Amino acid sequence: MGFYVARRTAVGLLMLVALSVLIFVLLRLAPGDPVDAYINPSAPLSLDELAALRERLGLNDPLPLQYFGWAAAAISGDFGYSIQSAGQPVLPLVLSRVGPTVILMASGLAIAIVVGLAAGTLSAVRRNSAMDVGLSVGSFLAISSPPFVTALVGLYVFSVQLRWAPSGGMLTPGVPFSVADLLAHLILPAFLLSLTHGALIMRYMRSSMLEVLNQDYVRTARAKGVREFWVIVKHAARNALLPVVTLIGSSIGMAIGGAIFLESVFNWPGMGLLLVNAVKARDYPVIMCATLIIGAFVIAVNLLTDLVYAAIDPRVKVG
Known part of the structure; x- marks a missing residue:
């Protein structure tokens, strides 16, 4: 197990290096001059000042030297200074946005996992019933709806029309912090984030449960007189979870993309909103770090x- 973790960690570090090279090159190949982000449009610089600025930023060096210079500083924790935040160090700025994003993602995925597993199990146990049909139709609608449509419709219906939830932000400005205020702002974006992932989990769980319920050991448990509740929970559900675990793991990665858009729509002060604003402002140090x-x-x-x-699954061997 230790060797497996070490090997996967080494592969992960190589993937991070490859990701950093890719993002660094793409940012340099983007249209426009990187130095433009450092210039105040109301106070243009002379040609000599522009040349001095490019030299100070290392933009006159070959691209490989620029990357290695950035990487050497990044390894020591120096990701530079934010352009859009008045020269604030990048790493503390990005880390300060991790908490809100984790709160939003954890809440959305928790809702998706609980509801998805329960709905998938019920749908499989009551196959072809009205409940099964309703849950299936609802899951297909949730999966097929683009995230930006779901977010905008949810914001319009629940915040603008019904006024059941605040329309944006993480806390009410000027009001002392309270868990109730945080939950009031969190519930709508977390619910919208959970829709697609919960529907996917529900579909996978239903399919896996239908396959497991037809296995011999389930029929044997029923023949021994085991109560149906324990047949479903103890014998069927645990084995049906095996393919769903992989989906849940990949959903965490996919949820980052949904969180980025939701944070923009709901003005949630997380990494997604910071990254979107950094792209708009061409704040390269923040983009790289985030x-x-x-x-x-x-x-x-x-x-x-x-x-x-x-x-x-004890049948799975790692090493």
């Missing part, structure tokens, strides 16, 4: 998913 942190998080989640899968 992308690497997101990549490291996804790699760590994939490793954890493999370990959980091995713990659930």
